[in-house]
Amino acid sequence: SQQGEEDPQALSIQEGENATMNCSYKTSINNLQWYRQNSGRGLVHLILIRSNEREKHSGRLRVTLDTSKKSSSLLITASRAADTASYFCATDSSASKIIFGSGTRLSIRP
Amino acid sequence: DAGITQSPRHKVTETGTPVTLRCHQTENHRYMYWYRQDPGHGLRLIHYSYGVKDTDKGEVSDGYSVSRSKTEDFLLTLESATSSQTSVYFCAISDTGLGNTIYFGEGSWLTVV
Numbered sequence: 001s002q003q004g005e006e007d008p009q010a011l012s013i014q015e016g017e018n019a020t021m022n023c024s025y026k027t028s029i030n031n032l033q034w035y036r037q038n039s040g041r042g043l044v045h046l047i048l049i050r051s052n053e054r055e056k057h058s059g060r061l062r063v064t065l066d067t068s069k070k071s072s073s074l075l076i077t078a079s080r081a082a083d084t085a086s087y088f089c090a091t092d093s094s095a096s097k098i099i100f101g102s103g104t105r106l107s108i109r110p
Numbered sequence: 111d112a113g114i115t116q117s118p119r120h121k122v123t124e125t126g127t128p129v130t131l132r133c134h135q136t137e138n139h140r141y142m143y144w145y146r147q148d149p150g151h152g153l154r155l156i157h158y159s160y161g162v163k164d165t166d167k168g169e170v171s172d173g174y175s176v177s178r179s180k181t182e183d184f185l186l187t188l189e190s191a192t193s194s195q196t197s198v199y200f201c202a203i204s205d206t207g208l209g210n211t212i213y214f215g216e217g218s219w220l221t222v223v
Contacts, residue, residue: 033211042200042214043153088152090212097168098143098204098212102152 004032004089004101012107019076021104023089024069032065033090034074037103043088046074076106084108113137114215116201122221129188131218133201135181141204142184143212144168144176146197153200159184191222 007022023032031050035043049056049065049072056063062075076083086103113136123129133142141160145153145168155168157176165176173195175187188195198219204212 040217042216043202045211045213048211097155097158099155099169100145100153102150 004091004099006087006089006101006104008104009102010105010107012109013079014109015079015081017079019079019083019106019108021074021087021106023072023074023101025072025089025091025101026070029067029091031092032063032072033098034061034063034072035088035090035100037086037088039085046087079106079108081108081110114201114203114213116199116215116218118218119216120219122223123191125192125222126190129191129220129222131186131199131201131220133184133186133215135184135203137203137205137213138181139203139205139213140181141206141212142178143202143204144174144184144186145200145202146170146195147200147217148197156186156199188220191220193222196220196222 004023004025013019033048034046036046037043047058047063049063060077065072084107086105088100088103090098090100092098115134117132143158144156147153154170156174159165159178177185198217200217201215202212204210
């Protein structure tokens with residue numbers, strides 16, 4: 001079974017709005033990462049947050065981690081059409097097994 | 111882009127035939143991974159390698175085997191392809207495994223008819 005599960009499965013917003021995606025996981029983790037995938041392409045790393053961190057920023061991205069709730073959120077501010085993609089969280093807990101969730105499909109309407 | 115090359119990029123094969131997918135990296139990274147991606151399931155780990163000749167199973171390893179005889183190459187073999195193995199297969203690499211960014215190849219689209 002998947003370690004990470006993203007919510008919602010699909011999200012459609014207007015350009016310029018903020019997009020928030022959530023990830024929940026089941027077991028203790030060392031790190032949580034967010035990746036982006038454009039249609040027909042491989043995944044691209046966005047940001048990593050360690051288990052002892054609560055929030056991290058990178059450009060228009062903001063990631064939070066709540067280990068007590070076993071959840072993380074990815075916020076994309078001031079969305080652009082180019083942000084249209086699928087977003088995945090990935091967790092690693094042991095033995096170098098990095099497990100991905102099923103993803104959130106984000107569509108940005110012009 | 112990370113130096114990862116997957117081959118073939120597209121393949122159609124018949125049920126029961128063996129298929130080998132190749133992943134080649136030029137980054138000298140220690141860890142290599144094979145994932146499959148299917149609608150509704152996201153990416154699922156098939157096998158991974160933490161060094162030459164060192165491999166381990168992932169979530170969905172049944173029907174697959176791997177080999178890593180050189181740092182740069184990681185082969186995924188479907189011993190007898192089935193229609194349920196129709197999928198997109200992604201190779202990924204990582205320098206130190208846990209806690210580090212993993213870099214993905216562009217994917218291999220496999221159709222088993």
